[in-house]
Amino acid sequence: MTTTAPQLGKTRRKKRGGVLGNTGLYLGAGVAAFLFLVPFYLLVRNALSTDAEITGEHWKFFPTDLQWSNVSDLFDDTSVDFAQSMWNSLVVAVSMTVGILLVCSLAGYALARIPYKHSNKIFYLVLGTLMVPTAVTFVPSFVLVSSLGWVDTYRGLIVPGLFSGFTCFLFRQYFLGFPKELEEAARVDGLGYWGAYWKVVVPNSLNFFAAIATITFISGWNSFLWPLVIGQDPGAWTVQVALSSYMTNQTVVFHQIFMATAISILPLIFVFLFLQRWLVQGIAQTGIKG
Structure with a gap:
């Protein structure tokens, strides 16, 4: 031809x-x-x-x-314990990530899979929390944390942020689309809701969990206002609060600000590189293995 x-x-x-x-x-x-x-x-x-x-x-x-x-100047500065602030941010970000993944995934799974006549009402209440501005709950949250004696403690920095209505909503919507056949097969093998969640649903949802973990870790690492109010003692400062201390009304230490900022983003880069494979798979697939 x-x-x-x-x-x-x-x-x-x-x-x-x-x-x-x-x-x-x-x-x-x-x-x-x-x-x-x-x-x-x-x-x-x-x-x-x-x-x-x-x-x-x-x-x-x-x-x-x-x-x-400049690196040694940063860590030798006695006015700001930058190494301690990095450690505080790491503890807060990791704890919030693990806590939110556990609490919100369990709440989302329960709302999506466990039959309960008031489940829709509870779900609407969870959605209702998204309509309440953070500024409205900020002062009551501080009063509650202060009354518990959690100021300048990890508990005060972490516990109030262990639940997210939006993350719970995302997990519920994701689990609604999860194949029921896999869970039914798990129940045939004698697993209950917890067993099906832990041994079937979670292993086949790692891509989605990785995406939520990345967003949560970055949010926890970059949080500023709540750690600023709760971490009143310099030993309880997070890295974002420590960064703000290099710029005052009297002085601005430029090289320390830039060096501290450069070092503070290294954990975020590491987390992204570590979870990149799961994030790419989450885009290319639906979150179900095989």
Whole structure:
């Protein structure tokens, strides 16, 4: 079968269109990557510079002498125990992530699977909590935590954030779409609701759990207002509160701010890289293995 001239022309135009389309795609991706990486470049560049180089009139792509001593200056600063604040943030973020995954997934599973005549009413009450502004509950929460003697403690930083109505809603909606056949097979094997949840549902929902864990960890790590109010003693400061202490009405220590910020984002990068495989699978699949 011979190819006619019009068909050859169409094929060549398609190839040219494909090449141009790919070029535009790569160009757009390159521009987006550049815009995304510029803040990280500025962060690293200023973290390894002196205050004079950061605020100087003449801009250098990178300082002539990299100030690695800024790292030791940061951790040797007696006014702010940055290492302790990093540890506090890690404890708070990990505890909140584990707690929210356990509490909200169990609540969502119960609302989706356990038959109960008032389950819809309870679900609507959970949704109702999303309509209450955080500012309304902030002061009562502080009064309650203070009356329990939890100020300047991990309990005060963690416990009030162990339930999220929105996360509970997400889990309920996800479990409603989970195949009932798998749970029915588990019950045939003698498992109850807890056994089916722990041995069947959770192992086949790791992608969804990983996505929620990533969002929760980032939220817990970046939280500022509640730790600022509860962590009144410098030993109870989280990393975000410690970062704010480098900028006061009297002084601004630029190199410490940038170095502290650069170090503070390392756990977030690690968490993303660690959970990236599950996040990608969660996009490509439905969350069910096999």
